[in-house]
Amino acid sequence: MSFFHRHRGLTPYLLLGPGIAWLAVFFVVPLGFLAYQSLQSGNFDIGYAFTWSWGNYWHAIRDYHAQFVRSLEYAGLATVLALVISYPVAYWIAFRGGRWKNLLLLFIVAPFFVTYLIRTLAWETILSDNGFVVNTLQSLHVLGSSGRLLATSTAVVTGITYNFLPFMALPLYVSLEQIDGSLIEAAEDLYASKLHAFLRVTLPLSLPGVVAGTLLTFIPAAGDFINAQLLGSPENHMIGNVIQSKFLELTDYPAAASMSFILMAGILVAVAIYARIVGTEQLTGTAT
């Protein structure tokens, strides 16, 4: 009799053990340390002491509410843009992709094969002051002759939208792909209008994909600082930029830690509001 046979009940725990331990020690415990750090006072030279200093949170909101709001704004805007831009394409691939579906999906994820920082730098090139895009917009008088795109909020939102687009397009595709085409046909027979059929059948059935894509795009976008750093100016800095510089340049750990928690709380509130709007069944995927 093998060991596994005699201790069958133990097997799942043995399988889980190492991985779960890793996540516990290097994911859960660090969050605890971050919470602990966020309530400390002092500075890097004299050291930090735990003093229940809730003031860190208050000061973070007082001094950096602009960056917090901007993060949620940019992330929200980028999420809506990504949804609007990629929905028709996800629809096209799902219903008209035919045998090319896999190849087209490969195109959708292609940006992920280029290092994140390098593709953001490519946008820096595309949007640069003497670049093709700026010159065209200037000659169309959309931009003034001295107008620029780089170092503006437009550039930052453009970068964020592009960088997280596959996170939106893939779940949309998956939910659209699962829709039974005969349902849409039946709806078209009954409602007599393609628009109505789309609004009343296709769109509601694809809602799980919309929800998944929205969350997958919004959450990482709200914490991003790379696009704001490379494509924006200090006026476009998001809370990620502040957290990053407080941690790594200014070594003001308690302030940075409290901001990290406020960011998480902000995301949770945004997701909760969103859940109220679309319904919790959609959010947890328990809708039938």
Add this chain to the structure above:
Amino acid sequence: MSSIAVPTAREPNFLATVLAVVRRHVLTVYSFLFFAYLLLPIAVVMIFSFNNPTGKFNYTWQGFTWDNWRYWDGVPGIRSAIFLSLEIAVVASVIATALGTMIALALVRYGFRGRATTNILIFLPLSTPEIVLGASLLTLFLNLSFVTFGFWTILIAHIMFCISFAVVTVKARLVGFDRHLEEAAMDLGANEWTTFRKVTLPLTAPAILAALLLCFAISIDDFVVTYFNSGSEVTFPLFVWGAARIGAPAQVNVIGTAIFVVALAAMLVNVVFQRRREVRA
């Protein structure tokens, strides 16, 4: 009767056909524009890997050259950064995939207490912003005085954020697994370990390979978490970040293009294999 009925019945049909044709073409044209937009930055990366910049900035086209490719490691630090990234990606993806596969097996095959908690624990790192993952791990290491930042802290971090991806990937494919095959093996006298080795493992191999590739890709691309936990070590994304502040050299585009081509080739092979398997099935 029919000669009157036909035109009236035909009209909405005809209109619908026109509408359908227009809509199909609008959607197709739009989709091609979308792909152009999606691939534009990639084309820029590739084209500018052949640029011959006069100054520090590789922003405007100056002229064609092979030199950046010939001297791909001609910038101080780029070579060691690439090798560090590769080293960490290999080790992290192997360990994370092993740990993740075990968790996925436990979740799919066994009922046990704490399942729901385990699922939440797997889901949480995926839904936490990277900056919070990096910052919290940094705080842990800062509070442990014996830790020196470098290779090991980067490796620990990468394994941490790869595990959940590995679990999700393997789990998705294990769900459709026919357990009768294992029962048959056991009935024929194989013990659990032999069954696992000869039946379970070969059947889950594609899922494990997929997880391995995904973890490798995520690890080699990671900037944020690495930035917080690297100390003075420099991975390739960190090298790009540092270089970007003073103007990234064209070699960065060379490496970016090379990574893109290798990843694309791996994915194409995967697509071809999938199609072949579908044809056979």
